[in-house]
Amino acid sequence: MSTQNFNLPDVGEGLTEAEIVAWKVAPGDTVAINDVICEIETAKSLVELPSPHAGVVGELLAAEGATVEVGSPIITFVTDARDDAGPGVIATAEAPAPEEGGGSVLVGYGTGGGATSRRKRPAERPVRSSVGVIAKPPIRKLARDLGVDLTTVTPTGADGEVTRDDVMTHAQQASVFRNIETPEWGAVREETVPAPQSTPSGLARGLSPAPASASGRSDDRTESIPVKGVRKATSSAMVQSAYSAPHVTVWKEIDASRTMELVKRLKASPDYADIRVSPLLIMARAVIWAARRTPMVNAAWIETEGGAEIAVRHYVNLGIAAATPRGLLVPNIKDAQDLSMKDLARALNRLTLTAREGKTSPADQQGGTITITNIGVFGMDAGTPIINPGEAGIVAMGTISQKPWVVDGEVRPRWVTTVAGSFDHRVIDGDGMSRFIADVASVLEEPALLVE
Template sequence: MSTFNLPDVGEGLTEAEIVSWKVAAGDTVTVNQVFVEIETAKSLVELPCPFAGTVTELHAAEGETLEVGKPLITIDESGSSSGGAPAEAPAEAEEQPARPLPRDPAAESVLGEVVESPAETEDDDAAAPARAASPAGSSAEAETHGEAPGPLVGSGPKADPARRRRRVNRPTPSASVREGLKGARARLATASGPASAVVQSRMAASGAAVSGLLERVLAKPPVRKFAKELGIDLAKVTPTGGHGEITREDLLSYQAQREAEQAAAPTFWQETGRPERIERQPVKGVRKATAKAMVDSAFSAPHVSIFVDVDATRTMEFVQRLKASEEFAGVKVSPLLILAKAVIWAAARNPNVNASWVQTATGAEIQVKHYMNLGIAAATPRGLLVPNIKDAQDLSLKELAVALNGLATTARAGKTSPADMKDGTLTVTNIGALGIDTGTPIINPGEVAIVAFGTIKQKPWVVSGEVIPRWITTLGGSFDHRVVDGDLSARFMADVAAIMEEPALLLE
């Protein structure tokens, strides 16, 4: 008989909740077979079995919280084909961290919006308007803060290649033609009178058309028809299609949730069988850890918050160019990528925002980190998680985009590993995903700064004395005043805003 005790899964935790058993008493197990799923204060972990044999006893029930080091499962090895020799000694097994599920490479490189396949781009001319509209993205909020997409479904069979016409490449304008166009643009810019007014009105109409494309929600015609039948506003639906589009399943899920909420609403205020009319929810797992961390942070670090409105129009244009480039084909790109790069760039110019306040035996010290483990706050069904991208300062723009996609996909699936949750140095919280303009976030424990990214939406903005529509967002930052003074926090936020207003600075 061998008893396997609940291990510390590598993050110094003291307890874990049994979420679900994958085996029962009497079952035969093999070495490294997943036998239980536990929930720590930060993540869901599947534990592999260190022994082979027959399960004789499970020492805890599902939903029960067990302390680290307490018996978890007992296995009779006498009946195993391996002769009962364990893969590792029990003491060693206790020290082994649980293995996180492998990431799906396909899920880490999905697109945020529809990109034409070679077959699609060679289709007949009747499909050209739809293809022209497809790179426009979704609504400002959905495009800016879109959820991590899933695999593409409902794409349907491809058309017969025999019916497709051959693509004809457009000729590249010569140098003389390009120079002539530049001269024409310069003359138009300096022109005056009625002709100039006509040109300006046409340019304004063109700008309005572009804005309409940027706000367009990605969905195929049958899905749009189905949404109209259900009375659903597509802008309110979270897309999960492989290219960032809304699928029929998304509509069904949204409708089911809406119906459930509507069905429960009339009875919510009525008696529920509880004499005190109070529903009691136990605080455990992620909620327990989050509550403790936020209290510790709020009452130990003196917070100071500042805000800045930013004209993110050039960021929106830059994102569109990245999506259209061959280098970023197959990679989801959103303004959050530009903000993340801006935070890394601004922290290098203001190093003390990427630091920690540490109490030592001889007194307090400020530890400035010469690396960036960029945390991204993620709302998941299990609660708030803040995984981080290790050494984000060393990643190219494309590598950072892939890392962000993988982080979000893994977090929403509840499979974030404990190692990805540790040692963050600065955090970004994307509250704009919920349509919120700004907020006053609480600093993640162990850090001294956090940036809140609000939604991007069109607002009237004054440019050169004229009021025109621009894509505007509000950035909020909270800082530990023991480390970051008001002047430093203001300079840091101004640097982040400068990148959002002119992303080309990243290329210098």
């Protein structure tokens, strides 16, 4: 028997630290290779760490909520040396373990150089519940995260197994017009409401006692929230954008009734039976179409040794600002200009699901060229969004609601929304901004413009 340390790995993002979100094991538990031992959160993603050893959990060396540097020990295992997979190598959870000498691994931990041989990960076996549903553990976790009752899902996998697509489709059918949905938050949110005097200090609404602030003060009325992970990365990016790019915002109120009619027809079409459709799909197509007519909104300001240059991209990596339980993420759909309406809808579906799972990869958040933020899902009519760094424009879509609207000299109830856009005035001037927003608005007013 031997005791093995497991050091926090670099999960392939080049980051230097991560937070221990939740331990899935306790001292004394018996684990197999690739059993999930904990969840960690980096500035980019939430990752499940699999065990590199088969044996018994010895000691948890980092507390939940602690921020740990890559390479620091976080857990010990008591193992049989003959069954050990090696302290420096572990197969990724996303793919089967590679044979000796190649493949994808989690790196950045273990003793110098690590071992060179690897044990193949055991095949993941479906788990049958007491009610007879067959689904693999990741699918069960996905269903829990989305609030889907697996007993109500129609399975399409082999031998009646529920697949990822089955769960996704079921979840999509539960909503009508929302795209990046407001997460199902728990009863406790970030609050700064003073705690009642009758409540023990710092424990109102299930919150932890407030730590002392930088000034050394701590009382019942103040809660300190550490800035880390996604919040830290977002704040840094927003400050960089707001204080480097001169923002100008323009907006237009429009009649989106024909967009709503098109969404309704697409929902009823057999071709879209397994695809979630919302007004965001039409908005995405409108932005792509309008960017082709005004390319400067899809450009970027690049600082160079000799001064600066403007890079005009002749492709659209369409970013979608997503509110998730982990904070604001902006994944993007690569080469969105090449996608059909149906393929774009599928891409939006995948982006939504991945963001809600907290599994958006760093690669999916890099290389964006223009972004849409759908503030309408929060009931907002309009806003002045901050440009995503590396881009020159961001479009905000407000809520779509029925309002009185003048049509042919008569006041009628119509579906009305507001489209706003913020732009980098170093890259694009007022006439270009206005033409772009007018083009987006014209498509939402008459989606038939997309038929060319």
